[in-house]
Amino acid sequence: MAYLFDSFAEWKAYSAKNNMGLVDIVLEYEHHQKGRKDADTMEGLSRAWEVMKDAVQTGLRDNMTSRSGMIDNGAKKVFNYPTPVLSKEFQNLISRALAAKEVNSCMGRIVAAPTAGASGIMPGVLYTLQEIHNIPDQKILEAMLLAAGIALIMEQKASIAGAVGGCQAETGTAAAMASGAIVYCLGGNTDQVFNAVAITVQCMLGLVCDPVAGLVEVPCVVRNASAAAIANSSAQIALANVSSVIPVDEVIEAMGEIGASMETRYKETALGGLAATKTGQAIAKKVLIRDIEMLPDESAQ
16 A cells, blocks of 8 residues: 555554554554665664754754845744743744754755655654653654654645645644654553644644745744644643544544645645735745846856
8 A cells, every 4th residue: 555544543443453553553564665674764763853953953053044035043033032931941842943944944954744844843843842851762763653654644635735735734734743743752642642633733724825935934934833832732632631522534634625625826826825915925026036136147158
């Protein structure tokens, strides 16, 4: 089969029937479908984790100013602001999600998890979770495997691409991955993991993809921070055994239906939403003129 399973229900049933953990099943999938040894899979995840952490650190250390000028070291400003809204830990979470995504917007190295447009969510969440709870790297890597399984099913049942399902598909999936990973790292069971995914997606249904000037910068970067916060709140709710009421598979199907019914202008075309505002259009024109001016003058050759 091309995907892990057709549904979360099948994943859970397979786990119970074979007395295997969710993570072990994803490892098995990697072995059977892609011919990878478990050690090779874990080594690849370890490299990805190092890139994620490096993106967070780079975004909080180096100059993060994008060519368009829309990104201008926002992560550092948030990280260094003297008055936390809730706590320093929450401030760190938000700034780290911003930092990793700013690295992407400034052409740095990131991990698409599951996409470049949502690349700040998993790093921001896992980096901060490990710091607060002293989670060992091995557990983080296992959580990343679990998150990959979540994304595989969401990709099949709905989409992970903004051009197909709006920003709910990109940042929504990444937040669901992160929320499930949090629950796993803190000892949650299968039902709690899946509830976290369902609650997260419920909070992000209908989010459009409307990048200003067609660039994955505004509002993409700040949505990574908000999605990281939603991932944590959903995990907290799920760990307390609060039900999502609507089963996770039905929630993801709703996400797919909403994405399919979205008008094209709300799906990464830069024709609607924030991209279509007066200011958004002015920025797009300025970026276009700047790009034209940077083209080589063929007449001078």
